[in-house]
Amino acid sequence: MEVLMRIIVFFMLKVSSAAEEVKSELRGIEGGSITFLDPVLEYGFISLERKNVAMVKEKKCDILEEIYEDRLFWNNRTGLFTLRGLQRSDSGVYGFDSKKGAVFTSSHRLTVYEPVAAPAVNAVNTVNVSAESCTLLCLVKKAGETTLLWYKDEDILNQSSSALSLPLTLHRQDLTSSCRCVAANPAEEKTLHVDVTALCGGLMDTDRHGSDTKIRSYMIIVPIVLAAVVLLGALFIRGRFFLKNKKTTTETQAEYYLPSLDR
Numbered sequence: 336m337e338v339l340m341r342i343i344v345f346f347m348l349k350v351s352s353a354a355e356e357v358k359s360e361l362r363g364i365e366g367g368s369i370t371f372l373d374p375v376l377e378y379g380f381i382s383l384e385r386k387n388v389a390m391v392k393e394k395k396c397d398i399l400e401e402i403y404e405d406r407l408f409w410n411n412r413t414g415l416f417t418l419r420g421l422q423r424s425d426s427g428v429y430g431f432d433s434k435k436g437a438v439f440t441s442s443h444r445l446t447v448y449e450p451v452a453a454p455a456v457n458a459v460n461t462v463n464v465s466a467e468s469c470t471l472l473c474l475v476k477k478a479g480e481t482t483l484l485w486y487k488d489e490d491i492l493n494q495s496s497s498a499l500s501l502p503l504t505l506h507r508q509d510l511t512s513s514c515r516c517v518a519a520n521p522a523e524e525k526t527l528h529v530d531v532t533a534l535c536g537g538l539m540d541t542d543r544h545g546s547d548t549k550i551r552s553y554m555i556i557v558p559i560v561l562a563a564v565v566l567l568g569a570l571f572i573r574g575r576f577f578l579k580n581k582k583t584t585t586e587t588q589a590e591y592y593l594p595s596l597d598r
């Protein structure tokens with residue numbers, strides 16, 4: 336009978352520890368901040384890995400661990416804790432234990448990630464314009480837990496985890512679309528929109544240099560044609576004005592001379 340009781344107690348302990356399991360997963364970024372949405376208003380504790388970090392009592396919050404001075408804030412109206420200046424070492428299970436008023440316990444696992452490096456598409460070394468396809472290389476300075484993805488609208492065209500670069504080869508028929516490279520970790524993502532036609536524009540011709548020359552010649556021809564049109568227009572108007580003017584002069588002269596002829 337005693338053995339049975341022990342087994343029951345053991346199972347109850349198991350169940351109760353399971354009930355205390357982490358309520359949610361939270362993600363933060365180094366240097367950022369996080370507000371825990373568990374209000375401790377009257378009397379209670381916040382703990383990290385079961386070690387109390389701060390205590391709320393009589394409308395005041397006492398920080399119990401020195402490393403949280405100036406970083407852990409408690410709002411006396413909402414009862415919420417905010418941790419600022421997040422560090423990787425702040426990762427862990429945070430417990431909230433409110434013993435008065437709204438009585439509850441809860442816990443969350445916080446994981447603090449490095450900030451994601453902004454992606455870049457380096458046009459000088461990484462854009463390869465050959466006759467049939469164009470390869471763009473998306474780069475980040477720091478890989479870490481970063482995943483690189485190439486997107487076209489909502490479609491993933493290529494992806495790779497913990498890599499410093501990710502190529503995307505586009506064929507002639509895809510060159511009008513726009514793409515974006517996304518660098519992401521579980522906490523944040525950064526996006527770079529790529530104007531494919533601008534970077535791979537040379538493919539419309541046989542080579543990039545050819546298209547540059549063509550653009551340059553357009554830049555010369557267009558102003559010349561415009562100037563010619565303006566000049567012709569000016570001549571035409573001037574010509575008509577001149578003719579009309581001449582005509583009026585003749586008429587005036589005629590009028591002037593006619594009376595005198597009458598005399």
Ligand SMILES: *[C@@H]1O[C@H](CO)[C@@H](O)[C@H](O)[C@H]1NC(C)=O
Nearest residue numbers: 393394395396409410411412
């Ligand atoms: C709450 O905190 C503010 C400053 O953060 C303080 O001015 C105010 O007196 C506090 N209220 C109570 C009831 O302690």
Ligand SMILES: *[C@@H]1O[C@H](CO)[C@@H](O)[C@H](O)[C@H]1NC(C)=O
Nearest residue numbers: 460461462463464465466470
């Ligand atoms: C570009 O592609 C061509 C063949 O498609 C290759 O021979 C050349 O080495 C590539 N250039 C660069 C810079 O990757």
Ligand SMILES: *[C@@H]1O[C@H](CO)[C@@H](O)[C@H](O)[C@H]1NC(C)=O
Nearest residue numbers: 492493494495501502503504
């Ligand atoms: C996707 O990336 C891999 C390298 O990670 C590369 O070999 C492959 O060509 C890329 N696919 C496309 C469609 O660009």
